[in-house]
Amino acid sequence: MHSKKGTLFSTMTLGLAIFIDDYLNALTIGSSMRKATDRVKTSREFLAYVVDSTAAPVCIILPFSTWAVFFAGLLEDNKVAEKGGGIDLFIDSIPYMLYAWVCLAVVILAIAGKIPLLGRMKDAERRAESGQVVSDADAAYNVEMEGGVEKSHTLNFFVPILSLIFFTWYFDIDIMSGAMASIFVTLAFFGIQRLLSVGEMFDGILKGFVGMIMPLGTLFCGFMLAEVNDALGTTEYVINATTAFMTADMLPMVAFVVMAALAFATASFWGIFVVGMPIILPLALAVDANIPLVVGAMISASAFGSHACFYGDSTVLSAKACGISPMSHAITQLPYALLGGAISAAGFLALGIML
Template identity: 90%
Template sequence: MTVLAVAVVGFALYCFQAFGEAADFGLLSLLPTAVVIFTALYTKRTIESLFIGVLVGLLMTNSPADFIPQLGTTFLDVFMNDTVAWIFIACGLMGSMISLVTIGGGAEAFGRWLTTRVHSRKGTLFSTMALGLAIFIDDYLNALTIGSSMRKATDKKKVSREFLAYVVDSTAAPVCIILPFSTWAVFFAGLLEDNEVAAKGAGIDLFIDSIPYMLYAWVCLVVVVLAISGKLPLLGKMKDAEKRAASGKLVSDADAVYNTELEGGVEKSNMLNFFVPILSLIFFTWYFDIDIMSGAMASIFVTLAFFGLQRLMSMGQMFDGILKGFVGMIMPLGTLFCGFMLAEVNNALGTTEYVINATTGFMTADMLPMVAFVVMAALAFATASFWGIFVVGMPIILPLAVAVDANIPLVVGAMISASAFGSHACFYGDSTVLSAKACGISPMSHAITQLPYALIGGVISAIGFLMLGIML
């Protein structure tokens, strides 16, 4: 491994010497991402793998003398990015909110209530899926709240945390894209208007027209139902995880550090201490134009007041819970931060532009939906950029779709499906990381056990887009 690392670093330095700072790296622009994927699979560690990929990319684009200053500049650029700052605050506050519900005994009360009404393993998992369908406003909100809420209920049925994370993640981004009242709908509707395939104010109409063609989301939900019901057999590492859980060991030894529980929860709590915070979180997120950061802030104030009126705990205990919840999000946020750094490096190397331009020759009217899905899904998976790459990709693909007279809602559905696939499958993507955090396992354990099911959805979707492209 050491020899291989030295070879990669040496090759990265050669790339800089051979091509220079303003180079068109072509196929070599994929090197940092390939290093990340290989290192992560080899070490089973996410943050370190991402950081190594960032270092390789910086060595390719900077001289040894400029390497350290550019690394510092990349750190600062990512820190000062408005989107990154929003994610850090929003996810930290979501961690605080979940912590309050946990120490207030709300999560425990909900788990007790559910187990008295749902007596089977399948019923508990279908309840988890139903909650995912109900909390459709945002994939962050979905993953964090449902994973944390259902842990105790699924633990009692000896469901592995890996399987719980798979169900939670499968009802995050895939559900958000097929409902026009989510953060995803707002973002992509605006992007469609910016690219002039929809008139101003009509982007959401085109988004709605594309919902039937968002094949990955529909297929993904069918696969989840089949997996829960046992009609689809356990695949890959998921089989090992479920076998381990059946013996009573819900979390692997390697993931024990991720399986943290907050102490000091109220023992005799009631259901209102779960539903009032969660429902206020959903309401305020919707009220503030689908902004979970504002929603979490408002919900924390409501929860503090509600717990205070009941004298559940002291104000000091509640603020300690808020801080513990925020700090508990540092590890997943570190993964997301390094993912954004990798995206910066890929932008400098021109990775997205290279891949799209290299495949535009295959984008005929019949083939375009399938090729667009496969290419954008691969890019989303590799770069962990599920919205950003479409800012680059849509201005290239959509005019091409108009030029070859392709079905525009179908092409839009293919690209948004690709975004959902990337969010679902990428092992350092935000939805994957947050689902793993909520379920108390590592992102790698979640990603590896989930990947076979995501690939089934991806392959079926690609075939579907090919067939629809020919027919329409």
């Protein structure tokens, strides 16, 4: 990882490996790779873009993630899949989750330099080339641990990450419980090597908790907005207003555009589908649309919202992990997300006509 492209492709590979949950992905990869990308003069904005692009978009195309479990349950609840068959329909829809595939392709092309730097990402990369990887405005967000150890080992990087993945996946527990278990493993592992004193390790844990207060406050406000949206019935109103355009050919594209816009605006990437699926899926059955294609369009819309929303959980956590503000990350990433969304919408229109 001695070049910018090699380091960013390594970051993307780690993102593809940690596919269980987008929160786990964003927090782990961003904080782990920012020193490596700093060495090759890559802006934190570009790092955050790569990290965020391998969070929700990767989670939806693998049937072992929290996203797969949630949407499989919704498909069964809405009677488009038999009990226990929701995951099968989810797997059948994976080839049609266009936003995820397009998003990953755009990231690869952007890292390789085949897609030019867009919008404010160009300014961020020029600044990084001069040696300033974090902007002056984001300096307060770039909190680095003081001190450290003179000699370390690669295992000290991988053991905490692998233990977090193991506890979360093997014991089927939430990420908070997995993180707590991983902390104890890390403390014991570092203690055996005498890398840090007990006081230094617990100071690091405390600083980590304190550092998460601001992003958690942002997420709290986003969840409040999602609850207000549900109370007002915005999702149901918008979908009902656009059902006239949902013919068999147009349904996948319209469903993607409408649900993506709602997810982007409300920061509700799962909740709106609890309301939306009971409206859109019966309509898809009535007009004899391709069900896996429609399901793929709706889940793609959820991934787009998670990826692009300025105050969405994945955006906030990716920015936090990379040491920049959520606004800096969202603005620099938005042109790439919109490019992926536009290509996906065109793809859903073409597939709707063909299938």
